[in-house]
Amino acid sequence: MRLVASRAGRLLFVVVVVSFFTFLLLDTAPGDPAVALAGLNASDEVVAQVRADLGLDEPFLQRYLTWLGNALTGDLGDSYRTLGVSASSLIRNAIPNTLELMFLAQIMALMISVPAAVAAARRPGGLLDRMSSSIAFAFLALPTFVLGIYLSYLLAVRLGWLPTVATDLPSLTSDPLGNLEQMFLPSLTLALGLVAVYLRLLRNDLVATLQEDYVLLAQARGVPDRRILWRHALRPSSLNLLTAIGLNTGALIGGTLVIEILFAIPGMGRLMVTGVFGEDYSVVQGAALVFTVGYVVVNFVVDLAYYLLDPRIRHA
Amino acid sequence: MPEPSTKLPTGLGVIFWVSASWIVLLVLLALFADVLPIRDPEALGIITREVEPFERPGWNAWFGSDGQGKDLFANVVHGARPALVLGLTVTLLAASIGTVLGVLAGYFRGRVDTIVMAGTDVALAFPAIVLLLAVRASLGNSMWVFIFIFTVLGIAPYTRIVRGATLGLAEREFVKAARAMGASGFRIITREILPNVVLSVLSFAFIGFALVIAAEGSLAFIGLSLDRTTWGQLIDDGRPELVDHAYLTLIPASVMFITILAFNFVGDGVGGAAAIREVSTVRRHRVGPLPDAHNVSGASSGDQRLVLDVRELTTDLVTGRGVVHAVDNVSFQVRAGEALALVGESGCGKTMMIRSILGTFPVAGVDRSGRIDVDGTDMLRADDNTRLRTLGIDIGTIPQNPLTALNPVRRIDAQIMEPMTLHGGLTAAEARARALDLLEQVGIPDPTSRLRSYPHQLSGGMRQRVMIALALANNPRLVLADEPTTALDVTVQDQIMRLLTDLRAGSDMAMVLVTHDLAVVEGFTDRIAVMYAGQIVETGPTARVLADPQHQYTRALIRSIPDLRLDPHSRLATIPGAPPSLLDPPPGCRFAARCPVADSRCRSELPSVTEVGDDHSYTCWHPAETTVEVARGR
Numbered sequence A: 001m002r003l004v005a006s007r008a009g010r011l012l013f014v015v016v017v018v019s020f021f022t023f024l025l026l027d028t029a030p031g032d033p034a035v036a037l038a039g040l041n042a043s044d045e046v047v048a049q050v051r052a053d054l055g056l057d058e059p060f061l062q063r064y065l066t067w068l069g070n071a072l073t074g075d076l077g078d079s080y081r082t083l084g085v086s087a088s089s090l091i092r093n094a095i096p097n098t099l100e101l102m103f104l105a106q107i108m109a110l111m112i113s114v115p116a117a118v119a120a121a122r123r124p125g126g127l128l129d130r131m132s133s134s135i136a137f138a139f140l141a142l143p144t145f146v147l148g149i150y151l152s153y154l155l156a157v158r159l160g161w162l163p164t165v166a167t168d169l170p171s172l173t174s175d176p177l178g179n180l181e182q183m184f185l186p187s188l189t190l191a192l193g194l195v196a197v198y199l200r201l202l203r204n205d206l207v208a209t210l211q212e213d214y215v216l217l218a219q220a221r222g223v224p225d226r227r228i229l230w231r232h233a234l235r236p237s238s239l240n241l242l243t244a245i246g247l248n249t250g251a252l253i254g255g256t257l258v259i260e261i262l263f264a265i266p267g268m269g270r271l272m273v274t275g276v277f278g279e280d281y282s283v284v285q286g287a288a289l290v291f292t293v294g295y296v297v298v299n300f301v302v303d304l305a306y307y308l309l310d311p312r313i314r315h316a
Numbered sequence B: 001m002p003e004p005s006t007k008l009p010t011g012l013g014v015i016f017w018v019s020a021s022w023i024v025l026l027v028l029l030a031l032f033a034d035v036l037p038i039r040d041p042e043a044l045g046i047i048t049r050e051v052e053p054f055e056r057p058g059w060n061a062w063f064g065s066d067g068q069g070k071d072l073f074a075n076v077v078h079g080a081r082p083a084l085v086l087g088l089t090v091t092l093l094a095a096s097i098g099t100v101l102g103v104l105a106g107y108f109r110g111r112v113d114t115i116v117m118a119g120t121d122v123a124l125a126f127p128a129i130v131l132l133l134a135v136r137a138s139l140g141n142s143m144w145v146f147i148f149i150f151t152v153l154g155i156a157p158y159t160r161i162v163r164g165a166t167l168g169l170a171e172r173e174f175v176k177a178a179r180a181m182g183a184s185g186f187r188i189i190t191r192e193i194l195p196n197v198v199l200s201v202l203s204f205a206f207i208g209f210a211l212v213i214a215a216e217g218s219l220a221f222i223g224l225s226l227d228r229t230t231w232g233q234l235i236d237d238g239r240p241e242l243v244d245h246a247y248l249t250l251i252p253a254s255v256m257f258i259t260i261l262a263f264n265f266v267g268d269g270v271g272g273a274a275a276i277r278e279v280s281t282v283r284r285h286r287v288g289p290l291p292d293a294h295n296v297s298g299a300s301s302g303d304q305r306l307v308l309d310v311r312e313l314t315t316d317l318v319t320g321r322g323v324v325h326a327v328d329n330v331s332f333q334v335r336a337g338e339a340l341a342l343v344g345e346s347g348c349g350k351t352m353m354i355r356s357i358l359g360t361f362p363v364a365g366v367d368r369s370g371r372i373d374v375d376g377t378d379m380l381r382a383d384d385n386t387r388l389r390t391l392g393i394d395i396g397t398i399p400q401n402p403l404t405a406l407n408p409v410r411r412i413d414a415q416i417m418e419p420m421t422l423h424g425g426l427t428a429a430e431a432r433a434r435a436l437d438l439l440e441q442v443g444i445p446d447p448t449s450r451l452r453s454y455p456h457q458l459s460g461g462m463r464q465r466v467m468i469a470l471a472l473a474n475n476p477r478l479v480l481a482d483e484p485t486t487a488l489d490v491t492v493q494d495q496i497m498r499l500l501t502d503l504r505a506g507s508d509m510a511m512v513l514v515t516h517d518l519a520v521v522e523g524f525t526d527r528i529a530v531m532y533a534g535q536i537v538e539t540g541p542t543a544r545v546l547a548d549p550q551h552q553y554t555r556a557l558i559r560s561i562p563d564l565r566l567d568p569h570s571r572l573a574t575i576p577g578a579p580p581s582l583l584d585p586p587p588g589c590r591f592a593a594r595c596p597v598a599d600s601r602c603r604s605e606l607p608s609v610t611e612v613g614d615d616h617s618y619t620c621w622h623p624a625e626t627t628v629e630v631a632r633g634r
Helices: A002-028 A033-038 A044-054 A060-072 A087-122 A127-140 A144-158 A176-209 A213-220 A225-237 A239-262 A268-277 A281-309 B014-032 B072-108 B110-125 B128-139 B143-170 B173-180 B185-221 B231-241 B247-274 B293-300 B350-358 B384-393 B412-422 B428-441 B447-451 B460-472 B490-504 B518-524 B542-547 B552-559 B600-604 B624-633
Strands: B284-287 B306-319 B322-335 B339-343 B365-374 B395-398 B478-482 B510-514 B527-532 B535-541
Touching: A002 A060, A002 A281, A033 A044, A060 A281, A087 A127, A087 A176, A087 A225, A087 A239, A087 A268, A087 A281, A127 A176, A127 B247, A144 A176, A144 A239, A144 B185, A144 B231, A144 B247, A176 A225, A176 A239, A213 A225, A213 B395, A225 A239, A239 A268, A239 A281, A239 B185, A268 A281, A268 B128, B014 B072, B014 B247, B072 B110, B072 B143, B072 B185, B072 B231, B072 B247, B110 B143, B128 B143, B143 B185, B173 B185, B185 B231, B185 B247, B231 B247, B306 B350, B306 B510, B322 B350, B322 B365, B322 B510, B322 B527, B322 B535, B339 B350, B339 B518, B350 B365, B350 B395, B350 B478, B350 B510, B384 B395, B395 B460, B412 B428, B412 B447, B412 B460, B428 B447, B428 B460, B460 B490, B478 B490, B490 B518, B510 B518, B518 B542, B527 B542, B527 B552, B535 B542, B535 B552
Parallel strands: B284 B365, B339 B510, B339 B527, B395 B478, B478 B510
Antiparallel strands: B306 B322, B306 B365, B527 B535
């Protein structure tokens, strides 16, 4: 329990530091939100009034603390671009799409990489192993957006199976099939990048585990290979994979951003990029906070998952 | 382009050189883009009339042209320059700064390390794209801004790599020696540590180079492009035409992909030169032909009670250093109810003998020939189902080290019940009841709660009891125990041996016991087989062999214990010298080199098997009686 508390404390520290630096960076960015909001033709008095309303005339540190305090209550301020729309509401609309994308990508990545790693580890150095290693090596070198272009050319343009870009993305609850049809290709693109990482890692750990005494003894007891791989070797081999799932969430956030642009998905990444171009920094700041918190929470959950997978840690 | 091969790059293979050539070609193109006989990348085909708008790739425009007739090939060639300049500058800067920080952190440790690593952690936790967006938005899109952003983001991995390597190196002998001789910290770092981390850094530098190119592409893709034409920008420009003129985006995308792949391959090759690569481990278990029919039927037909019948078994392990002849032409039998002791020094092939029966090897390539029958099943040639069934039902195995023998993440009940449900035909409920029963039999207190435990919650002695319960789960005909007490406390050793004897008493369960402990051999076994360098050199009833050993090796083994009665549990003390290497065993008697009475015949001619009645036989040119004579003759 104390361990949990100390982990939580460290992660909270990361959130504060990261949000501080984002705030600082965005503060030095060009463009005056007050001018933007008031309009280019607005008089100086109006601009000054807007600036005071936004609290922009206060010193930096105070503005940061005010923002942080408000953020804790869920208030991320108003959009600098669209009058009367709060950053929180924009983010609230975008989050489900990004979450769905990342969740689907992780599920797909695991559904592909775990069986592939098990098959490859069964005969290390065999044809299947060498083939999957080579493919993984190629996918590691493939930037997400290049992979996305390849896949949408192949599956959408050439084969016509799926739409190239999302149009009027229906929500998962109202039209699950229509939603999944549009989300499939983006998720797959993200997943394939992860597969390369997961496959290599799990395959190597599996090969090492298969040399363990307890695996050799299970073989000596007449347990068939397939059962040894899935029941005996997979779980003790999956601890590093779990870490990788957490660590790759950071990379996945970057990938999601690119993928949302490529497939025109109205998610957090696109919100953030349009925010940067529109100098809508309250939205950018809010989105960055959400990304950081998401990253931190996933890694926290991964730490907790160790306890479930490895009884030695659980009882320590 | 590097072709998709089915082989991983090992060392500096073809793929490495193809990749390196591609990089050299790119460098040349980037250097001489202006003087090459290619079109002006900015020239509009609709004005110059040289290129049609949307011309497909062909002889006129190799990579085709865009809507304004701009030649794509010329643009891709010119795009190589910013990619390489950016990649090279960032890599040099990030690698240098990262190396310095890493060496400082790893060498001085303490507070320096804490500060550097905290910075690295925050840098890695920070969503990179946020920094990119923010800096790019506030500082503009010149080459300098890009170099700055990517360098800041690129330092952390180098720091980590170098710090890790330095931490390891600082503990190594040559660094300690240099420090002891009074070398200054600076000198140690530059002379001893840096030369040793340079390959790891170089290897990652190529991969880092590729990451920079990919990152620039991603940024251009979201619309944050550099102030000149880059591959990323070409890809982004062509993207709206993906449906009608796919080549406009596919060609620059592929050039970028191939380049990144090439850098990765080269980095991998450089890293491979530094690190020890995983040896190819294709599992290849071969089985040789049956030994002479005459031999096999001659001996095995008579005795229905034979549980284990090993004939002319040879096991060769194919390793990186050569073929190890672990078991060499070994024959022996074990009858129902009998306990056979397999004795000999470490490395004489006892454990390999057991593994040969079970067919489980930690190495990949194994050749076995001869014959192993367990209760009538030919373990080398039976089909998988029969073999697994025999392993599961007829054989029980008790391992050397109970601490590593149980799966750490599975509960005891799951592990004990598995053989019973898998091969014994029991339902889960029946298996659980029997597991409870077995734990009680092997003397585990509170078996109900123990069943729900994980292995790490049990002591070593308890775990070995669990292993015995597991071995007995399906009432096997044969128990193979490989030094079952070596890893345990002296006080527990005796309990475990007694437990094994009690459990076998009254049943006709046979046992092969690998052991070092002559007191155990004397007290718990009926027959003995002495192994030396992969061969059985003497076998016979335990009492006879111990009282009247024939082979010089057996004699040496027994002699090496001062007095059986004074010190009943002493291990076999070492005999001067060491057993021969099984990679290339000597001709003749393998013990000759260490034997006090060996002559030239011993060194050249393998002794034949001599029977001395009562199931007692040996392979020695100078058995016990002659020793006395030779000794007298001196």
